Amino acid sequence: MIDAIVHSASPVLLVGGGELDKDALRAELSRFDKVVAADGGADAVLAAGGRPDALIGDLDSVSEAARAALPAEAVHEIAEQDSTDFDKCLRNIAAPLVVAMGFLGARVDHQLAAFTVLAQRAERPCLLIGAHDAVALCPPELKIGLPRDTRVSLWPLAEVTGRSDGLHWPIAGMRFAPHATIGTSNRAEGPIRLRMDAPGMLILLPARFAGALAQALMAAPRWGS
Structure with missing residues (x-):
């Protein structure tokens, strides 16, 4: 325990x-x-x-x-x-x-x-x-249903890479860092799936989607598990 x-x-x-x-x-x-x-x-x-x-x-x-x-x-x-x-x-x-x-x-x-x-x-x-916002650290994989054009911002706290499905601007091949490339003001094309290679990326959604994000976090794998 x-x-x-x-x-x-x-x-x-x-x-x-x-x-x-x-x-x-x-x-x-x-x-x-x-x-x-x-x-x-x-x-x-x-x-x-x-x-x-x-x-x-x-x-x-x-x-x-x-x-x-x-x-x-x-x-x-x-x-x-x-x-x-x-x-x-x-x-x-x-x-x-x-x-x-x-x-x-x-x-x-x-x-x-x-x-x-x-x-x-x-x-x-x-x-x-x-x-105004609901904020969480992205788990290794996150799946969440969102309406089209929902604001999805990604903010790196360290150097981190990942992949996405359902974002208007996909993130595969991008190396994020707070002093370099960031991912604010992306948007959903519908349900999204994020896969992160390390625990260093925040996801920020409009506060009205806090419940959906909570459910997605509950269903997601944990870092270190």
Whole structure:
């Protein structure tokens, strides 16, 4: 069994303290059996009428009231400052998928840090959902049904190659890198299939396709499996 704080046989909702739509969060809370708060995300969960099963982080942002509202055994302080609260959470959740809200929007540096963690923890599938985009690290193979002309952006975090079916501009033969070739603003011709040679490519879709991307990630093989 993976060494972790939270274990779940079903997807877990992870809530951060960043930009959040309260109505969207409330809707997501009703869909998950387990909810984890990253530091100040506990305040957002409680304000939306939920209660996190675990609070994980360095706990420098959560309010005293939110911390006091949780049982002591649900609070997991990880004081080291060499990683973000998002990383502290993701590495301590063993689940088929982590759906994370409150990590996109507002501060660009926080978003970039979250993207880096997706690559560092490639073996732990995670979907970031924001107001406008749904973002995930591409698994070794990803199949997802999309309507024609859906925006599909690919953003490399390292040098990476791959192949595609169903994209308007195929990616076979291209060597991607953040300082060189990128793949933003491609579009689907219909259902797409991506195959990546290494864990270094983000896929970004319009937020309305977050559910479809979550299902595709659940069905996909994992890095390192």
